[in-house]
Amino acid sequence: MHPAYSVIFFTTSSGAGYGLLFWLSLAEILVPGLLDRWPALAALVLALMLISAGLLASTYHLGHPERALGALSQWRSSWLSREAVAAVATYLPASLLGIIWIAGLPEGMVPVLAGLSAAGAIATVFCTGMIYASLRTIRQWNRPDVPWIFLALAAATGGLLFAVFAAFAGAGLQASLVMFVSLSVGAAVKLRYWSAIDADTARYSVEDALGVPGLASVRTLDPPHDRPNFVMREMGYTVARKHVEKLRRVVLMSLFAVPLASVLIGALSGWFIAAFSLAILTATLGVVVERWLLFAEAEHVSQLYY
Amino acid sequence: MTCLPQSTGKKLGLVIDLDICVGCQACATSCKEWNTGGYSAPLSDHDPYGADPSGVWLNRVHSYEYERDGAAGTLHFPRSCLHCEEPDCVTVCPTGASYKRAEDGIVLVNPDTCIGCKLCSWACPYGAREYDHDHGVMKKCTLCVDRIYNETLEEEDRVPACVRACPTGARAFGDLGDPESDVSRSVEERNGFSLLEEFGMKPVNRYLPPRQRPAPPPEPAEPVTVADGSALETLFAWVDRTLSSRR
Numbered sequence: 193m194h195p196a197y198s199v200i201f202f203t204t205s206s207g208a209g210y211g212l213l214f215w216l217s218l219a220e221i222l223v224p225g226l227l228d229r230w231p232a233l234a235a236l237v238l239a240l241m242l243i244s245a246g247l248l249a250s251t252y253h254l255g256h257p258e259r260a261l262g263a264l265s266q267w268r269s270s271w272l273s274r275e276a277v278a279a280v281a282t283y284l285p286a287s288l289l290g291i292i293w294i295a296g297l298p299e300g301m302v303p304v305l306a307g308l309s310a311a312g313a314i315a316t317v318f319c320t321g322m323i324y325a326s327l328r329t330i331r332q333w334n335r336p337d338v339p340w341i342f343l344a345l346a347a348a349t350g351g352l353l354f355a356v357f358a359a360f361a362g363a364g365l366q367a368s369l370v371m372f373v374s375l376s377v378g379a380a381v382k383l384r385y386w387s388a389i390d391a392d393t394a395r396y397s398v399e400d401a402l403g404v405p406g407l408a409s410v411r412t413l414d415p416p417h418d419r420p421n422f423v424m425r426e427m428g429y430t431v432a433r434k435h436v437e438k439l440r441r442v443v444l445m446s447l448f449a450v451p452l453a454s455v456l457i458g459a460l461s462g463w464f465i466a467a468f469s470l471a472i473l474t475a476t477l478g479v480v481v482e483r484w485l486l487f488a489e490a491e492h493v494s495q496l497y498y
Numbered sequence: 499m500t501c502l503p504q505s506t507g508k509k510l511g512l513v514i515d516l517d518i519c520v521g522c523q524a525c526a527t528s529c530k531e532w533n534t535g536g537y538s539a540p541l542s543d544h545d546p547y548g549a550d551p552s553g554v555w556l557n558r559v560h561s562y563e564y565e566r567d568g569a570a571g572t573l574h575f576p577r578s579c580l581h582c583e584e585p586d587c588v589t590v591c592p593t594g595a596s597y598k599r600a601e602d603g604i605v606l607v608n609p610d611t612c613i614g615c616k617l618c619s620w621a622c623p624y625g626a627r628e629y630d631h632d633h634g635v636m637k638k639c640t641l642c643v644d645r646i647y648n649e650t651l652e653e654e655d656r657v658p659a660c661v662r663a664c665p666t667g668a669r670a671f672g673d674l675g676d677p678e679s680d681v682s683r684s685v686e687e688r689n690g691f692s693l694l695e696e697f698g699m700k701p702v703n704r705y706l707p708p709r710q711r712p713a714p715p716p717e718p719a720e721p722v723t724v725a726d727g728s729a730l731e732t733l734f735a736w737v738d739r740t741l742s743s744r745r
Contacts, residue, residue, distance in 0.1 A: 193620070255614020255634020262593035262611055269501050272617055273592035328586060328697050329623045396694070398562075402575060403691050404516065404707045407564040413572060414521070414561035419550050421558075423625040426616065493694070494625030497560060497577060 211350015282312030447478025
């Protein structure tokens with residue numbers, strides 16, 4: 193599958209934003225008072241900026257961005273529509289949290305709004321994953337673990353951002369522990385996914401695609417067109433497959449290994465903020481490469497005809 | 499509404515006879531000609547006469563060669579929307595622009611509400627949908643919905659343009675939901691099949707397989723000459739040896 197850069201930016205940026213919103217909300221519920229009003233507001237604004245930038249970017253790959261509101265209508269059948277509904281719905285409790293903190297209103301409703309924000313963040317990222325997991329045409333995506341990859345990586349990348357806020361609030365050690373677990377879960381999910389798609393041999397052949405009984409040694413004699421068409425350009429991306437092993441190592445190192453080591457060293461040395469910052473830098477590269485690879489490694493069944 | 503109809507009154511579709519298709523591309527060009535001026539028109543082209551032409555076509559004809567039972571053959575394979583009974587391209591659509599008609603089962607895109615997200619093309623196993631970069635919407639076979647019910651056309655023209663254009667009669671149009679229709683009967687007689695049923699979308703269009711060819715005639719054997727020792731034969735034998743060695 194051709195990796196659309198706007199979709200890569202959207203899923204990674206919004207993913208980190210929803211991850212940050214999730215951890216912020218969880219902290220507001222479980223450890224009220226961990227963050228003061230202004231740091232909490234700063235974390236919320238950062239989360240909403242990442243989310244909004246991603247959502248805006250995602251409209252760039254549309255042919256008619258001005259009709260994007262129509263995508264809210266088909267939540268009964270379409271995961272893309274469900275994602276849009278969940279994304280819009282999550283703004284409501286998150287914005288109310290912001291209003292409470294800006295205006296200094298009584299914080300009695302904060303746990304409820306935080307709970308709704310966390311649920312909205314999980315729902316939105318899950319729907320994003322299901323857009324891909326529901327496509328029967330792409331065996332690397334049509335798997336139950338795909339939404340969990342999106343969730344685990346959103347939690348890991350957004351968690352690193354929240355860890356900086358937690359470290360400023362004096363909870364660096366606790367944040368390190370949580371991040372160590374979150375990054376490990378992400379690495380485990382991703383490693384398991386790669387070994388599973390490599391082991392999956394249920395591939396179709398051109399003979400299967402043509403369906404004529406008894407054919408063997410089918411090869412193209414004359415293609416329908418000399419130059420690639422939309423189907424070949426959109427569904428037939430092969431550039432990265434040559435470099436899959438190297439790119440997977442890049443992901444393993446920059447998204448998991450370096451951040452894990454960094455978090456560990458930070459916890460031992462007490463230099464939490466420097467450790468989390470380094471982890472954020474490399475994880476940003478790592479998650480972008482991971483998302484690019486998720487597209488580039490995906491094989492679409494329509495390519496059998498070519 | 500992208501939820502699928504419980505059932506459709508008819509199952510309109512095509513039956514394509516791979517035995518007699520000659521790969522002439524008449525169906526593809528006549529499809530392009532009709533649909534660039536019809537429903538959801540035009541089908542835009544980029545650099546059509548240049549070095550890197552590209553454009554929207556709703557029907558593509560592949561040609562393959564194959565082996566079957568030890569004999570080689572050529573297969574011309576027209577590929578277009580199969581108007582599936584349970585198409586994922588419809589259910590994934592976030593706006594409801596993609597829909598399946600309850601009355602006749604035709605799968606269409608509403609060009610006024612399509613946002614051009616391309617997800618439907620990802621969901622189609624058959625590569626049947628092509629995105630129009632100029633109009634920012636998805637295009638696909640309409641089964642010439644603007645011909646088949648069009649009473650301003652002669653009755654013989656009220657079939658899809660590809661069917662009307664086919665010079666060998668390899669394409670037939672009809673109701674595959676009616677077991678008594680001509681198309682259903684030909685599918686029954688010729689063991690017609692649908693494509694990639696494993697994906698569960700229940701394509702309506704059917705293909706008829708190429709018939710088994712008679713076994714090719716045996717290679718002609720080398721003529722056997724019986725040596726009779728005559729002078730003429732000795733001469734020809736000398737000529738044959740000489741020419742063979744000089745080659």
